[in-house]
Amino acid sequence: MQDLTLIDSWQQVNKQVAQACTQAQRVQNSVTLLAVSKTKAAEMVATLARQGQRDFGENYLQEAIEKIQSLRGQSQCDHIVWHYIGSIQRNKTRDIAEHFDWVQTLERDIIAKRLNEQRPADMPPLNILIQVNIDHEDSKSxxxxxxLPELITAIKAYERLQLRGLMIIPAKANTDAFERTKQLFEDIKRTxxxxxxxxxxxxGMSDDMSAAIANGSTMVRVGTAIFGTRA
Known part of the structure:
Protein backbone atom coordinates (compact mmCIF):
# COMPACT_ATOMS: atom_id res chain seq x y z
CA MET A 1 0.00 0.00 0.00
CA GLN A 2 1.38 3.40 -1.03
CA ASP A 3 1.89 5.95 1.75
CA LEU A 4 -0.78 8.31 0.39
CA THR A 5 -3.35 5.52 0.15
CA LEU A 6 -2.51 4.36 3.68
CA ILE A 7 -2.80 7.88 5.08
CA ASP A 8 -6.09 8.43 3.23
CA SER A 9 -7.54 5.18 4.65
CA TRP A 10 -6.44 6.17 8.15
CA GLN A 11 -7.99 9.60 7.78
CA GLN A 12 -11.26 8.07 6.56
CA VAL A 13 -11.41 5.80 9.62
CA ASN A 14 -10.78 8.78 11.89
CA LYS A 15 -13.69 10.56 10.19
CA GLN A 16 -15.93 7.53 10.74
CA VAL A 17 -15.00 7.45 14.43
CA ALA A 18 -15.74 11.18 14.71
CA GLN A 19 -19.10 10.77 12.95
CA ALA A 20 -20.05 7.84 15.21
CA CYS A 21 -19.21 9.95 18.26
CA THR A 22 -21.36 12.81 16.96
CA GLN A 23 -24.28 10.47 16.30
CA ALA A 24 -23.93 9.02 19.80
CA GLN A 25 -23.73 12.54 21.27
CA ARG A 26 -20.26 11.89 22.62
CA VAL A 27 -17.17 14.09 22.49
CA GLN A 28 -14.84 12.98 19.72
CA ASN A 29 -11.75 12.46 21.85
CA SER A 30 -13.64 9.98 24.07
CA VAL A 31 -12.76 7.14 21.65
CA THR A 32 -9.20 5.96 20.95
CA LEU A 33 -8.40 4.48 17.55
CA LEU A 34 -6.17 1.42 17.90
CA ALA A 35 -4.51 0.70 14.55
CA VAL A 36 -4.13 -3.09 14.32
CA SER A 37 -0.84 -3.48 12.49
CA LYS A 38 -0.33 -7.26 12.68
CA THR A 39 1.38 -8.69 9.56
CA LYS A 40 2.04 -5.14 8.28
CA ALA A 41 5.50 -3.67 7.75
CA ALA A 42 7.16 -1.49 10.35
CA GLU A 43 7.39 1.31 7.78
CA MET A 44 3.59 1.39 7.53
CA VAL A 45 3.46 1.86 11.30
CA ALA A 46 6.08 4.61 11.03
CA THR A 47 4.10 6.37 8.29
CA LEU A 48 0.99 6.58 10.48
CA ALA A 49 2.99 7.46 13.58
CA ARG A 50 4.36 10.48 11.73
CA GLN A 51 0.77 11.49 10.96
CA GLY A 52 -0.03 11.40 14.68
CA GLN A 53 -1.41 7.88 15.18
CA ARG A 54 -0.38 6.86 18.68
CA ASP A 55 -1.79 3.42 19.52
CA PHE A 56 -0.90 0.26 17.61
CA GLY A 57 -2.09 -3.31 18.24
CA GLU A 58 -0.10 -6.47 17.56
CA ASN A 59 -1.14 -10.14 17.73
CA TYR A 60 2.06 -11.99 16.91
CA LEU A 61 4.75 -11.58 19.52
CA GLN A 62 8.00 -12.15 17.61
CA GLU A 63 6.86 -9.99 14.70
CA ALA A 64 5.80 -7.27 17.13
CA ILE A 65 9.10 -7.25 19.01
CA GLU A 66 10.99 -6.87 15.72
CA LYS A 67 8.82 -3.85 14.82
CA ILE A 68 9.16 -2.28 18.26
CA GLN A 69 12.93 -2.61 18.16
CA SER A 70 13.28 -1.39 14.57
CA LEU A 71 11.17 1.72 15.23
CA ARG A 72 12.78 2.61 18.55
CA GLY A 73 14.60 5.93 18.20
CA GLN A 74 13.12 6.72 14.78
CA SER A 75 11.90 10.27 14.28
CA GLN A 76 8.30 10.74 15.51
CA CYS A 77 7.95 7.09 16.57
CA ASP A 78 8.90 7.52 20.22
CA HIS A 79 5.30 8.36 21.17
CA ILE A 80 3.95 4.99 19.98
CA VAL A 81 1.90 3.06 22.55
CA TRP A 82 2.04 -0.68 21.90
CA HIS A 83 -0.93 -2.94 22.71
CA TYR A 84 -0.66 -6.72 22.79
CA ILE A 85 -3.95 -8.16 21.49
CA GLY A 86 -3.01 -11.78 20.78
CA SER A 87 -3.37 -14.94 22.83
CA ILE A 88 -0.95 -15.23 25.74
CA GLN A 89 1.07 -18.38 26.37
CA ARG A 90 2.93 -18.82 29.64
CA ASN A 91 6.33 -18.94 27.98
CA LYS A 92 5.70 -15.59 26.26
CA THR A 93 4.83 -13.47 29.28
CA ARG A 94 8.34 -12.11 29.89
CA ASP A 95 8.64 -10.70 26.37
CA ILE A 96 5.15 -9.19 26.59
CA ALA A 97 5.90 -7.65 29.99
CA GLU A 98 9.16 -6.15 28.72
CA HIS A 99 7.98 -4.72 25.39
CA PHE A 100 4.35 -3.61 25.62
CA ASP A 101 2.45 -0.75 27.23
CA TRP A 102 -0.93 -2.50 27.24
CA VAL A 103 -2.23 -6.09 27.27
CA GLN A 104 -5.84 -6.46 26.12
CA THR A 105 -6.23 -10.23 26.27
CA LEU A 106 -5.74 -11.20 29.90
CA GLU A 107 -8.08 -13.99 30.94
CA ARG A 108 -6.37 -15.95 33.74
CA ASP A 109 -4.75 -15.17 37.08
CA ILE A 110 -1.64 -17.29 36.35
CA ILE A 111 -0.86 -15.03 33.36
CA ALA A 112 -1.51 -11.89 35.43
CA LYS A 113 0.85 -13.18 38.12
CA ARG A 114 3.63 -13.84 35.61
CA LEU A 115 3.20 -10.46 33.88
CA ASN A 116 3.37 -8.74 37.26
CA GLU A 117 6.52 -10.59 38.29
CA GLN A 118 8.22 -10.02 34.93
CA ARG A 119 7.34 -6.35 34.37
CA PRO A 120 10.63 -4.41 34.68
CA ALA A 121 10.77 -2.15 37.73
CA ASP A 122 11.98 0.80 35.66
CA MET A 123 8.87 0.72 33.44
CA PRO A 124 5.40 2.05 34.37
CA PRO A 125 2.83 -0.54 35.46
CA LEU A 126 1.49 -2.59 32.54
CA ASN A 127 -2.01 -1.49 31.53
CA ILE A 128 -4.40 -4.44 31.55
CA LEU A 129 -7.74 -5.16 29.92
CA ILE A 130 -9.54 -8.38 30.78
CA GLN A 131 -10.83 -10.19 27.70
CA VAL A 132 -14.38 -11.33 28.38
CA ASN A 133 -16.04 -14.17 26.47
CA ILE A 134 -19.29 -12.22 26.56
CA ASP A 135 -21.28 -14.70 24.45
CA HIS A 136 -19.92 -17.89 26.06
CA GLU A 137 -18.49 -19.14 22.75
CA ASP A 138 -16.40 -22.31 22.84
CA SER A 139 -14.24 -21.00 19.98
CA LYS A 140 -13.35 -17.72 21.72
CA SER A 141 -10.80 -16.86 24.37
CA LEU A 148 -14.73 -11.65 36.52
CA PRO A 149 -15.08 -10.84 40.26
CA GLU A 150 -12.42 -13.37 41.30
CA LEU A 151 -10.02 -12.32 38.52
CA ILE A 152 -10.44 -8.61 39.26
CA THR A 153 -9.69 -9.18 42.94
CA ALA A 154 -6.51 -11.07 42.01
CA ILE A 155 -5.26 -8.42 39.55
CA LYS A 156 -5.86 -5.59 42.00
CA ALA A 157 -3.22 -7.10 44.29
CA TYR A 158 -0.46 -6.90 41.64
CA GLU A 159 1.56 -3.70 41.95
CA ARG A 160 3.14 -3.87 38.47
CA LEU A 161 -0.26 -4.12 36.73
CA GLN A 162 -2.83 -1.35 36.25
CA LEU A 163 -6.32 -2.70 35.55
CA ARG A 164 -8.04 -0.40 33.05
CA GLY A 165 -11.14 -2.19 31.75
CA LEU A 166 -12.59 -4.86 29.47
CA MET A 167 -12.14 -6.11 25.91
CA ILE A 168 -14.56 -8.26 23.88
CA ILE A 169 -14.90 -9.92 20.48
CA PRO A 170 -18.67 -10.54 20.25
CA ALA A 171 -20.41 -13.32 18.38
CA LYS A 172 -21.26 -12.26 14.84
CA ALA A 173 -24.95 -13.10 15.24
CA ASN A 174 -25.45 -11.38 18.58
CA THR A 175 -26.71 -7.82 18.52
CA ASP A 176 -26.66 -6.84 22.21
CA ALA A 177 -23.14 -7.92 23.25
CA PHE A 178 -21.94 -4.31 23.29
CA GLU A 179 -24.87 -3.30 25.47
CA ARG A 180 -24.29 -6.14 27.94
CA THR A 181 -20.55 -5.46 28.12
CA LYS A 182 -21.16 -1.78 28.82
CA GLN A 183 -23.50 -2.77 31.66
CA LEU A 184 -20.86 -5.17 33.01
CA PHE A 185 -18.26 -2.40 32.81
CA GLU A 186 -20.48 0.00 34.76
CA ASP A 187 -21.35 -2.65 37.37
CA ILE A 188 -17.65 -3.26 38.03
CA LYS A 189 -17.00 0.47 38.27
CA ARG A 190 -19.74 0.75 40.90
CA THR A 191 -18.69 -2.28 42.95
CA GLY A 204 -15.65 -2.64 17.93
CA MET A 205 -13.60 -3.38 14.81
CA SER A 206 -13.67 -2.35 11.15
CA ASP A 207 -17.21 -3.65 10.50
CA ASP A 208 -18.99 -2.72 13.72
CA MET A 209 -17.16 0.21 15.28
CA SER A 210 -20.09 2.63 14.90
CA ALA A 211 -22.40 0.30 16.83
CA ALA A 212 -19.73 -0.21 19.48
CA ILE A 213 -19.24 3.55 19.90
CA ALA A 214 -23.00 4.02 20.19
CA ASN A 215 -22.91 1.56 23.08
CA GLY A 216 -20.05 3.15 25.00
CA SER A 217 -16.82 1.79 23.51
CA THR A 218 -13.80 3.94 24.37
CA MET A 219 -11.39 2.11 22.03
CA VAL A 220 -11.98 0.58 18.59
CA ARG A 221 -9.52 -1.90 17.09
CA VAL A 222 -9.25 -1.32 13.34
CA GLY A 223 -6.92 -3.17 10.97
CA THR A 224 -8.41 -3.93 7.56
CA ALA A 225 -10.10 -0.55 7.05
CA ILE A 226 -6.73 1.17 7.61
CA PHE A 227 -4.10 -1.22 6.26
CA GLY A 228 -6.10 -3.28 3.77
CA THR A 229 -6.54 -7.04 3.84
CA ARG A 230 -3.84 -9.22 5.33
CA ALA A 231 -1.49 -11.09 3.02
Whole structure:
Protein backbone atom coordinates (compact mmCIF):
# COMPACT_ATOMS: atom_id res chain seq x y z
CA MET A 1 0.00 0.00 0.00
CA GLN A 2 1.38 3.40 -1.03
CA ASP A 3 1.89 5.95 1.75
CA LEU A 4 -0.78 8.31 0.39
CA THR A 5 -3.35 5.52 0.15
CA LEU A 6 -2.51 4.36 3.68
CA ILE A 7 -2.80 7.88 5.08
CA ASP A 8 -6.09 8.43 3.23
CA SER A 9 -7.54 5.18 4.65
CA TRP A 10 -6.44 6.17 8.15
CA GLN A 11 -7.99 9.60 7.78
CA GLN A 12 -11.26 8.07 6.56
CA VAL A 13 -11.41 5.80 9.62
CA ASN A 14 -10.78 8.78 11.89
CA LYS A 15 -13.69 10.56 10.19
CA GLN A 16 -15.93 7.53 10.74
CA VAL A 17 -15.00 7.45 14.43
CA ALA A 18 -15.74 11.18 14.71
CA GLN A 19 -19.10 10.77 12.95
CA ALA A 20 -20.05 7.84 15.21
CA CYS A 21 -19.21 9.95 18.26
CA THR A 22 -21.36 12.81 16.96
CA GLN A 23 -24.28 10.47 16.30
CA ALA A 24 -23.93 9.02 19.80
CA GLN A 25 -23.73 12.54 21.27
CA ARG A 26 -20.26 11.89 22.62
CA VAL A 27 -17.17 14.09 22.49
CA GLN A 28 -14.84 12.98 19.72
CA ASN A 29 -11.75 12.46 21.85
CA SER A 30 -13.64 9.98 24.07
CA VAL A 31 -12.76 7.14 21.65
CA THR A 32 -9.20 5.96 20.95
CA LEU A 33 -8.40 4.48 17.55
CA LEU A 34 -6.17 1.42 17.90
CA ALA A 35 -4.51 0.70 14.55
CA VAL A 36 -4.13 -3.09 14.32
CA SER A 37 -0.84 -3.48 12.49
CA LYS A 38 -0.33 -7.26 12.68
CA THR A 39 1.38 -8.69 9.56
CA LYS A 40 2.04 -5.14 8.28
CA ALA A 41 5.50 -3.67 7.75
CA ALA A 42 7.16 -1.49 10.35
CA GLU A 43 7.39 1.31 7.78
CA MET A 44 3.59 1.39 7.53
CA VAL A 45 3.46 1.86 11.30
CA ALA A 46 6.08 4.61 11.03
CA THR A 47 4.10 6.37 8.29
CA LEU A 48 0.99 6.58 10.48
CA ALA A 49 2.99 7.46 13.58
CA ARG A 50 4.36 10.48 11.73
CA GLN A 51 0.77 11.49 10.96
CA GLY A 52 -0.03 11.40 14.68
CA GLN A 53 -1.41 7.88 15.18
CA ARG A 54 -0.38 6.86 18.68
CA ASP A 55 -1.79 3.42 19.52
CA PHE A 56 -0.90 0.26 17.61
CA GLY A 57 -2.09 -3.31 18.24
CA GLU A 58 -0.10 -6.47 17.56
CA ASN A 59 -1.14 -10.14 17.73
CA TYR A 60 2.06 -11.99 16.91
CA LEU A 61 4.75 -11.58 19.52
CA GLN A 62 8.00 -12.15 17.61
CA GLU A 63 6.86 -9.99 14.70
CA ALA A 64 5.80 -7.27 17.13
CA ILE A 65 9.10 -7.25 19.01
CA GLU A 66 10.99 -6.87 15.72
CA LYS A 67 8.82 -3.85 14.82
CA ILE A 68 9.16 -2.28 18.26
CA GLN A 69 12.93 -2.61 18.16
CA SER A 70 13.28 -1.39 14.57
CA LEU A 71 11.17 1.72 15.23
CA ARG A 72 12.78 2.61 18.55
CA GLY A 73 14.60 5.93 18.20
CA GLN A 74 13.12 6.72 14.78
CA SER A 75 11.90 10.27 14.28
CA GLN A 76 8.30 10.74 15.51
CA CYS A 77 7.95 7.09 16.57
CA ASP A 78 8.90 7.52 20.22
CA HIS A 79 5.30 8.36 21.17
CA ILE A 80 3.95 4.99 19.98
CA VAL A 81 1.90 3.06 22.55
CA TRP A 82 2.04 -0.68 21.90
CA HIS A 83 -0.93 -2.94 22.71
CA TYR A 84 -0.66 -6.72 22.79
CA ILE A 85 -3.95 -8.16 21.49
CA GLY A 86 -3.01 -11.78 20.78
CA SER A 87 -3.37 -14.94 22.83
CA ILE A 88 -0.95 -15.23 25.74
CA GLN A 89 1.07 -18.38 26.37
CA ARG A 90 2.93 -18.82 29.64
CA ASN A 91 6.33 -18.94 27.98
CA LYS A 92 5.70 -15.59 26.26
CA THR A 93 4.83 -13.47 29.28
CA ARG A 94 8.34 -12.11 29.89
CA ASP A 95 8.64 -10.70 26.37
CA ILE A 96 5.15 -9.19 26.59
CA ALA A 97 5.90 -7.65 29.99
CA GLU A 98 9.16 -6.15 28.72
CA HIS A 99 7.98 -4.72 25.39
CA PHE A 100 4.35 -3.61 25.62
CA ASP A 101 2.45 -0.75 27.23
CA TRP A 102 -0.93 -2.50 27.24
CA VAL A 103 -2.23 -6.09 27.27
CA GLN A 104 -5.84 -6.46 26.12
CA THR A 105 -6.23 -10.23 26.27
CA LEU A 106 -5.74 -11.20 29.90
CA GLU A 107 -8.08 -13.99 30.94
CA ARG A 108 -6.37 -15.95 33.74
CA ASP A 109 -4.75 -15.17 37.08
CA ILE A 110 -1.64 -17.29 36.35
CA ILE A 111 -0.86 -15.03 33.36
CA ALA A 112 -1.51 -11.89 35.43
CA LYS A 113 0.85 -13.18 38.12
CA ARG A 114 3.63 -13.84 35.61
CA LEU A 115 3.20 -10.46 33.88
CA ASN A 116 3.37 -8.74 37.26
CA GLU A 117 6.52 -10.59 38.29
CA GLN A 118 8.22 -10.02 34.93
CA ARG A 119 7.34 -6.35 34.37
CA PRO A 120 10.63 -4.41 34.68
CA ALA A 121 10.77 -2.15 37.73
CA ASP A 122 11.98 0.80 35.66
CA MET A 123 8.87 0.72 33.44
CA PRO A 124 5.40 2.05 34.37
CA PRO A 125 2.83 -0.54 35.46
CA LEU A 126 1.49 -2.59 32.54
CA ASN A 127 -2.01 -1.49 31.53
CA ILE A 128 -4.40 -4.44 31.55
CA LEU A 129 -7.74 -5.16 29.92
CA ILE A 130 -9.54 -8.38 30.78
CA GLN A 131 -10.83 -10.19 27.70
CA VAL A 132 -14.38 -11.33 28.38
CA ASN A 133 -16.04 -14.17 26.47
CA ILE A 134 -19.29 -12.22 26.56
CA ASP A 135 -21.28 -14.70 24.45
CA HIS A 136 -19.92 -17.89 26.06
CA GLU A 137 -18.49 -19.14 22.75
CA ASP A 138 -16.40 -22.31 22.84
CA SER A 139 -14.24 -21.00 19.98
CA LYS A 140 -13.35 -17.72 21.72
CA SER A 141 -10.80 -16.86 24.37
CA UNK A 142 -11.64 -14.80 27.41
CA UNK A 143 -12.90 -15.30 30.93
CA UNK A 144 -16.63 -15.78 31.42
CA UNK A 145 -18.60 -12.88 32.93
CA UNK A 146 -19.26 -14.87 36.10
CA UNK A 147 -15.48 -15.39 36.57
CA LEU A 148 -14.73 -11.65 36.52
CA PRO A 149 -15.08 -10.84 40.26
CA GLU A 150 -12.42 -13.37 41.30
CA LEU A 151 -10.02 -12.32 38.52
CA ILE A 152 -10.44 -8.61 39.26
CA THR A 153 -9.69 -9.18 42.94
CA ALA A 154 -6.51 -11.07 42.01
CA ILE A 155 -5.26 -8.42 39.55
CA LYS A 156 -5.86 -5.59 42.00
CA ALA A 157 -3.22 -7.10 44.29
CA TYR A 158 -0.46 -6.90 41.64
CA GLU A 159 1.56 -3.70 41.95
CA ARG A 160 3.14 -3.87 38.47
CA LEU A 161 -0.26 -4.12 36.73
CA GLN A 162 -2.83 -1.35 36.25
CA LEU A 163 -6.32 -2.70 35.55
CA ARG A 164 -8.04 -0.40 33.05
CA GLY A 165 -11.14 -2.19 31.75
CA LEU A 166 -12.59 -4.86 29.47
CA MET A 167 -12.14 -6.11 25.91
CA ILE A 168 -14.56 -8.26 23.88
CA ILE A 169 -14.90 -9.92 20.48
CA PRO A 170 -18.67 -10.54 20.25
CA ALA A 171 -20.41 -13.32 18.38
CA LYS A 172 -21.26 -12.26 14.84
CA ALA A 173 -24.95 -13.10 15.24
CA ASN A 174 -25.45 -11.38 18.58
CA THR A 175 -26.71 -7.82 18.52
CA ASP A 176 -26.66 -6.84 22.21
CA ALA A 177 -23.14 -7.92 23.25
CA PHE A 178 -21.94 -4.31 23.29
CA GLU A 179 -24.87 -3.30 25.47
CA ARG A 180 -24.29 -6.14 27.94
CA THR A 181 -20.55 -5.46 28.12
CA LYS A 182 -21.16 -1.78 28.82
CA GLN A 183 -23.50 -2.77 31.66
CA LEU A 184 -20.86 -5.17 33.01
CA PHE A 185 -18.26 -2.40 32.81
CA GLU A 186 -20.48 0.00 34.76
CA ASP A 187 -21.35 -2.65 37.37
CA ILE A 188 -17.65 -3.26 38.03
CA LYS A 189 -17.00 0.47 38.27
CA ARG A 190 -19.74 0.75 40.90
CA THR A 191 -18.69 -2.28 42.95
CA UNK A 192 -14.94 -1.50 42.81
CA UNK A 193 -14.63 2.23 43.53
CA UNK A 194 -10.94 1.69 44.34
CA UNK A 195 -10.17 1.00 40.67
CA UNK A 196 -8.79 4.48 40.05
CA UNK A 197 -8.22 4.06 36.32
CA UNK A 198 -11.18 1.91 35.30
CA UNK A 199 -11.74 3.82 32.05
CA UNK A 200 -11.35 1.62 28.97
CA UNK A 201 -13.89 -0.46 27.05
CA UNK A 202 -12.22 -1.98 23.99
CA UNK A 203 -14.92 -3.14 21.59
CA GLY A 204 -15.65 -2.64 17.93
CA MET A 205 -13.60 -3.38 14.81
CA SER A 206 -13.67 -2.35 11.15
CA ASP A 207 -17.21 -3.65 10.50
CA ASP A 208 -18.99 -2.72 13.72
CA MET A 209 -17.16 0.21 15.28
CA SER A 210 -20.09 2.63 14.90
CA ALA A 211 -22.40 0.30 16.83
CA ALA A 212 -19.73 -0.21 19.48
CA ILE A 213 -19.24 3.55 19.90
CA ALA A 214 -23.00 4.02 20.19
CA ASN A 215 -22.91 1.56 23.08
CA GLY A 216 -20.05 3.15 25.00
CA SER A 217 -16.82 1.79 23.51
CA THR A 218 -13.80 3.94 24.37
CA MET A 219 -11.39 2.11 22.03
CA VAL A 220 -11.98 0.58 18.59
CA ARG A 221 -9.52 -1.90 17.09
CA VAL A 222 -9.25 -1.32 13.34
CA GLY A 223 -6.92 -3.17 10.97
CA THR A 224 -8.41 -3.93 7.56
CA ALA A 225 -10.10 -0.55 7.05
CA ILE A 226 -6.73 1.17 7.61
CA PHE A 227 -4.10 -1.22 6.26
CA GLY A 228 -6.10 -3.28 3.77
CA THR A 229 -6.54 -7.04 3.84
CA ARG A 230 -3.84 -9.22 5.33
CA ALA A 231 -1.49 -11.09 3.02
Missing amino acids: GCLPEQ HPDLSQWDTLSM
